[in-house]
Amino acid sequence: MKFLIRRVIFYVITAWAAVTLNFFIPRLLPGDPVQSLINKYQGRLSTDAIQSLYVLFGLDEKSSLWDDYVKYWTGLFKGDFGISFTYFPTPVSEVISQSLPWTLLLVGISTVLGFILGTLAGVGLGWRRGTWADGLLPVANFFSAIPYFWLGLIAISLFAVIIPIFPASGGYEGGLIPDFSADFIGSAIYHGILPALTIVISSIAGWILSMRNMMVTVSSEDYVTVAQAKGLSERKVMFGYAARNAVLPSISGFALSLGFIVGGTLVTEMVFSYPGIGFTLFQAISSKDYPLMQGIFLIITLSVLVANMVADFAYAVLDPRTRQEG
Amino acid sequence: MTLLDAAAAATPPRERKPVLEIRDLSVDYGYDQNAVHALQGVDLTLHAGEVLGLAGESGCGKSTLAYAATRLLPPPGVITGGSVTFTSARDGHGGDLLRMNDAELRAQRWRDTAIVFQGAMNSLNPVYTVGRQLVDGILAHKPRTRDAREQARARALELLEMVGIPKDRLGSYPHQLSGGMRQRVMIAMALALEPEIVIMDEPTTALDVVMQRQIVEQIMQLKDELGFSVIFITHDVSLLLELADRIAIMYAGRIVEDASSEEVYKMPRHPYTAGLLHSFPPLRGPKRDLAGIPGSPPDLVNLPTGCKFHPRCPYAFDECKLTDPALGPTRFGAAEPERQVACLLNDERVAPGPIPLELGVRPEGDRIA
Numbered sequence: 001m002k003f004l005i006r007r008v009i010f011y012v013i014t015a016w017a018a019v020t021l022n023f024f025i026p027r028l029l030p031g032d033p034v035q036s037l038i039n040k041y042q043g044r045l046s047t048d049a050i051q052s053l054y055v056l057f058g059l060d061e062k063s064s065l066w067d068d069y070v071k072y073w074t075g076l077f078k079g080d081f082g083i084s085f086t087y088f089p090t091p092v093s094e095v096i097s098q099s100l101p102w103t104l105l106l107v108g109i110s111t112v113l114g115f116i117l118g119t120l121a122g123v124g125l126g127w128r129r130g131t132w133a134d135g136l137l138p139v140a141n142f143f144s145a146i147p148y149f150w151l152g153l154i155a156i157s158l159f160a161v162i163i164p165i166f167p168a169s170g171g172y173e174g175g176l177i178p179d180f181s182a183d184f185i186g187s188a189i190y191h192g193i194l195p196a197l198t199i200v201i202s203s204i205a206g207w208i209l210s211m212r213n214m215m216v217t218v219s220s221e222d223y224v225t226v227a228q229a230k231g232l233s234e235r236k237v238m239f240g241y242a243a244r245n246a247v248l249p250s251i252s253g254f255a256l257s258l259g260f261i262v263g264g265t266l267v268t269e270m271v272f273s274y275p276g277i278g279f280t281l282f283q284a285i286s287s288k289d290y291p292l293m294q295g296i297f298l299i300i301t302l303s304v305l306v307a308n309m310v311a312d313f314a315y316a317v318l319d320p321r322t323r324q325e326g
Numbered sequence: 327m328t329l330l331d332a333a334a335a336a337t338p339p340r341e342r343k344p345v346l347e348i349r350d351l352s353v354d355y356g357y358d359q360n361a362v363h364a365l366q367g368v369d370l371t372l373h374a375g376e377v378l379g380l381a382g383e384s385g386c387g388k389s390t391l392a393y394a395a396t397r398l399l400p401p402p403g404v405i406t407g408g409s410v411t412f413t414s415a416r417d418g419h420g421g422d423l424l425r426m427n428d429a430e431l432r433a434q435r436w437r438d439t440a441i442v443f444q445g446a447m448n449s450l451n452p453v454y455t456v457g458r459q460l461v462d463g464i465l466a467h468k469p470r471t472r473d474a475r476e477q478a479r480a481r482a483l484e485l486l487e488m489v490g491i492p493k494d495r496l497g498s499y500p501h502q503l504s505g506g507m508r509q510r511v512m513i514a515m516a517l518a519l520e521p522e523i524v525i526m527d528e529p530t531t532a533l534d535v536v537m538q539r540q541i542v543e544q545i546m547q548l549k550d551e552l553g554f555s556v557i558f559i560t561h562d563v564s565l566l567l568e569l570a571d572r573i574a575i576m577y578a579g580r581i582v583e584d585a586s587s588e589e590v591y592k593m594p595r596h597p598y599t600a601g602l603l604h605s606f607p608p609l610r611g612p613k614r615d616l617a618g619i620p621g622s623p624p625d626l627v628n629l630p631t632g633c634k635f636h637p638r639c640p641y642a643f644d645e646c647k648l649t650d651p652a653l654g655p656t657r658f659g660a661a662e663p664e665r666q667v668a669c670l671l672n673d674e675r676v677a678p679g680p681i682p683l684e685l686g687v688r689p690e691g692d693r694i695a
Contacts, residue, residue: 222449230436
């Protein structure tokens with residue numbers, strides 16, 4: 001219990017630091033959104049228009065940084081991240097809530113799938129080391145070495161252009177309105193298959209390799225030999241004794257990759273023009289949309305923190321040695 | 327005990343039932359012609375109720391023998407020949423372990439032959455409680471009835487009590503126990519199914535001397551109560567002299583001498599055994615100079631020709647470089663029916679003269695002409 005409270009306090013402090021940094025960093029960037037609009041219109045804006053833009057974005061009042069900071073926090077608690085500049089006048093929270101589910105579902109499912117499949121394959125390969133199964137390792141290595149954007153482009157050119165069985169871009173059929181109808185969900189799944197496959201393929205090899213190596217290490221531990229000597233079934237020894245211990249290092253890696261689901265999908269979503277949060281972040285940065293950037297950064301930071309916390313607690317559940325007492 | 331008594335005890339009139347017969351067992355590490363021959367034609371018999379000590383320097387194949395006899399040899403170890411026959415002293419069931427299929431082998435393991443391993447620290451799964459590990463071993467050998475788990479738990483508590491660990495430790499994780507407690511748990515675990523054979527592979531090596539003594543005494547006490555046979559593997563000959571009924575001395579993957587511990591101590595027949603005895607202070611009697619054995623154990627990849635011990639042997643003669651002696655009767659033949667030794671000095675046809683004084687001690691004090 002004490003362990004739990006200590007960890008929670010640690011994460012609250014970290015979250016505060018992250019949110020504060022998130023507030024200051026965009027303000028340290030050179031330029032402002034009005035400047036970027038002026039550049040966009042290449043000097044065809046009158047000074048009056050510029051002035052009204054400043055008023056519109058609320059950048060005319062010369063409020064102090066501290067006041068901004070306090071306002072920022074009160075806004076956060078109300079779920080108010082401000083209004084997006086690029087999608088004006090849509091609130092940031094709405095932009096995020098429209099793009100986040102796409103990323104969470106696509107990348108979430110494929111990351112979890114990649115981890116589960118990769119770890120199971122690693123358990124099998126590690127358990128049967130020194131047999132033909134070791135021949136699969138170079139193949140896995142090959143796929144993990146391919147840069148992801150390239151794998152994505154190859155997948156598109158192969159399965160969307162040369163053999164057009166999957167759509168090349170987008171999250172759903174253009175004519176459909178997002179709702180919970182069978183048509184829409186079917187279309188969303190159909191559009192998600194190719195990007196999901198590329199994510200699974202590029203991530204699975206890493207899990208296979210790390211799990212296989214841990215399995216080989218753990219298999220020579222005395223307690224695995226003892227389990228064999230006790231006459232336990234092969235399955236029990238393999239999963240309960242060997243894999244149960246070998247998976248521990250993978251758990252923290254997995255939790256980290258869960259945290260990067262939200263933030264690390266920029267490439268996937270750009271390659272597949274997928275309407276997720278990475279794509280939105282890319283647009284926000286290129287148009288200096290501070291409120292949207294801040295909102296997305298905050299979501300990314302918090303999801304990494306939450307994933308870390310989950311990893312900590314999962315570790316405490318799985319490995320009794322980490323439950324420090326006193 | 328006088329020497330005469332010892333000799334009488336070594337050839338008991340009662341019938342001795344063999345429970346484990348290892349015949350011509352050979353083990354290689356590696357698969358090709360560069361394989362290391364870790365065991366070569368090992369013959370060893372364990373009788374019911376007996377404590378058989380297995381001694382030798384590091385790397386002589388003691389542990390390999392234990393792993394091979396239970397088919398737990400990790401790769402790249404390969405059993406290249408021989409047989410390991412278990413025969414129950416209770417109901418006669420058994421068979422050749424090396425020819426059993428996986429299911430038969432799994433059923434045989436732990437129920438008939440249990441093992442306590444060298445590493446007290448690593449023998450327990452760190453993520454399961456002690457209780458869970460005691461219970462799963464018991465459950466693997468019991469029919470799945472509704473109250474099997476309850477019974478296994480009750481048995482686990484009983485076992486902990488038997489080795490002197492408080493019952494509330496059942497829910498502890500291995501890292502919460504001391505080294506001595508962990509090794510006691512391992513002993514309790516080994517006895518869970520009342521096996522007929524318990525193989526102890528240096529069970530006390532990782533413990534301090536006080537704990538060593540307690541554990542060894544406990545093992546011997548439990549052995550007297552429960553009546554299992556023990557193969558006790560250690561490099562500590564002085565420990566074996568105290569607790570073993572019979573001692574087999576190993577050198578370079580072979581058994582070079584097999585005799586009762588009293589005989590080994592007082593009347594060694596193999597020069598290597600004599601050397602081992604000179605490498606620690608005598609248990610009783612006047613002090614003598616510690617000599618040790620010159621040289622170091624042979625490289626198993628590059629074994630000497632003939633007798634593997636001849637480069638280090640003070641009694642070696644020409645024939646030793648040519649002939650690898652087999653384990654057989656001593657020079658005294660029928661007078662020592664229970665003893666076996668692998669040394670050409672005991673072969674009258676090739677030995678250059680009478681057996682050296684040190685290797686020819688007889689209970690009556692007489693020597694062969």
